[in-house]
Amino acid sequence: MTKISFEGRVAVVTGAGNGLGRTYALELARRGARVVVNDLGGSASGSGSSATAANLVVQDIRAAGGEAVANTDSVASRAGGAAIVQTALDTWGQIDILISNAGFLRNNRFEDLTDEQIDSILDVHLKSAFYVGQPAYRAMRARGYGRMLFTGSASAMFGHAWQANYAAGKGAMLGLSNVIALEGSAYGIQSNVILPTASSRLQGEMAPGFMEIPEFARSVQSADFSASEGRLMPEFNTPLALYLVSEACTATHGVYSSNSGRYARVGICAAEGWFAPAGIEPPSVEDIADHFGQIGELGAYSEPMTPYDEFTSVADVARKHGVLARPDARLAQEPTILQAGRGPSTPSGA
Structure with a gap:
C-alpha cells in the first residue's frame, strides 16, 4: 500500500475551525503538511467572528508535533483571500494545496430568498473560491505544482428544497474547477470537486420547512439510511479529500462523492x-x-x-x-x- 505523505507541502484549509475543515487540517498536519488553519469563527449561519476555533485547531496540531498557523481573515473579500494566502507565503514561502471549504447556510423557499440571503451565500461559497483561489493559483503556477479542491454539494448536483442559494453557489464549483483544471494542466496544477456528506453544526440551519414539498418529503421519508449509521462523521470524508490533494493523485477535472464510506466519481456526460x-x-x-x-x-x-x-x-x-x-x-x-x-x-x- 502506497503511503500518502505531505512532507514538504504547505496547505491552506478554509473553514478549518470546525467540522470537515478541522479534520482535513488535522490529518494533513499529521501526515507532514504545514497548515494555514483559516476560520472567521462565525456561526453556522455566518454571523459573528472569533479567533477561538482556528486557534484551538492550531493548538491541537502543535501539541501533536505538527506545524500550523491560524488565520481569521474572511474568505468573502479580495483583501481577506489575499491575506489568507499571504499567511502561507510569509510563514513558509510557498503554497501547494488549497482546500476551499468555508461556508454556511441560510435556507429559505426559492421565492422568498432575499438579496442578503443570496449574496451572503454566493460570497462565501462562490466568490471566495476566486478570492482565495486566484492568489493561491498564482503562487502555485510560479512553483509549477498545485492541488486545489473545491467543496461542492449533493444539494447542487441532485437538488435540495429550500437551498436554491446554497445549491447555486455549490453548483458553480463544478464549472470553476473544470476551468482551473484545464488552465492549470499547463503548470502542474490539478483541481477537483468533493461532495462531502457529514453530520455537522450546519444541521442546525436545516429547518424542516422544506418538507412542505411533497416530492421532496417523499424522498426524505423513504430514504434508506441503513448503511449510514455511525458513518456520517466528518472524518469519513477526510481520506478522499486528502487523496485528491496529494502528490499521488493524478486525477483532475473531476467531481467525487463521499457518503457514509462510499466514495464515487459523479459524472457529467x-x-x-x-x-x-x-x-x-x-x-x-x-x-x-x-x-x-x-x-x-x-x-x-x-x-x-x-x-x-x-x-x-x-x-x-x-x-x-x-x-x-x-x-x-x-x-x-x-x-x-x-x-x-x-x-x-x-x-x-x-
Missing part, C-alpha cells in the same frame, strides 16, 4: 441522443417532441473535457447515425463562430 437529418435545415419543435424519449435516454454517452471535445463526440454520433455523407470527413477548420472566439457559447446553447 452527454448522451448519444437523437441526430437531426442531414442538411442545414434545423428540425422543428415537433421533431424534438417526437424524438424526446431518444434525446433523454442515457445509453451510450461521452464525457467531454472541453466544449470542443463535444464537437468531436457529435461528429462521431453523426457518423454512427449515417448523417455524415462522408464518414471520414473532417472540417478543415473551425466554423467562423469558433474562430471569433465564441466557441464556448455555442455548445452551451447560451
Whole structure:
C-alpha cells in the first residue's frame, strides 16, 4: 500500500475551525503538511467572528508535533483571500494545496430568498473560491505544482428544497474547477470537486420547512439510511479529500462523492441522443417532441473535457447515425463562430 505523505507541502484549509475543515487540517498536519488553519469563527449561519476555533485547531496540531498557523481573515473579500494566502507565503514561502471549504447556510423557499440571503451565500461559497483561489493559483503556477479542491454539494448536483442559494453557489464549483483544471494542466496544477456528506453544526440551519414539498418529503421519508449509521462523521470524508490533494493523485477535472464510506466519481456526460437529418435545415419543435424519449435516454454517452471535445463526440454520433455523407470527413477548420472566439457559447446553447 502506497503511503500518502505531505512532507514538504504547505496547505491552506478554509473553514478549518470546525467540522470537515478541522479534520482535513488535522490529518494533513499529521501526515507532514504545514497548515494555514483559516476560520472567521462565525456561526453556522455566518454571523459573528472569533479567533477561538482556528486557534484551538492550531493548538491541537502543535501539541501533536505538527506545524500550523491560524488565520481569521474572511474568505468573502479580495483583501481577506489575499491575506489568507499571504499567511502561507510569509510563514513558509510557498503554497501547494488549497482546500476551499468555508461556508454556511441560510435556507429559505426559492421565492422568498432575499438579496442578503443570496449574496451572503454566493460570497462565501462562490466568490471566495476566486478570492482565495486566484492568489493561491498564482503562487502555485510560479512553483509549477498545485492541488486545489473545491467543496461542492449533493444539494447542487441532485437538488435540495429550500437551498436554491446554497445549491447555486455549490453548483458553480463544478464549472470553476473544470476551468482551473484545464488552465492549470499547463503548470502542474490539478483541481477537483468533493461532495462531502457529514453530520455537522450546519444541521442546525436545516429547518424542516422544506418538507412542505411533497416530492421532496417523499424522498426524505423513504430514504434508506441503513448503511449510514455511525458513518456520517466528518472524518469519513477526510481520506478522499486528502487523496485528491496529494502528490499521488493524478486525477483532475473531476467531481467525487463521499457518503457514509462510499466514495464515487459523479459524472457529467452527454448522451448519444437523437441526430437531426442531414442538411442545414434545423428540425422543428415537433421533431424534438417526437424524438424526446431518444434525446433523454442515457445509453451510450461521452464525457467531454472541453466544449470542443463535444464537437468531436457529435461528429462521431453523426457518423454512427449515417448523417455524415462522408464518414471520414473532417472540417478543415473551425466554423467562423469558433474562430471569433465564441466557441464556448455555442455548445452551451447560451
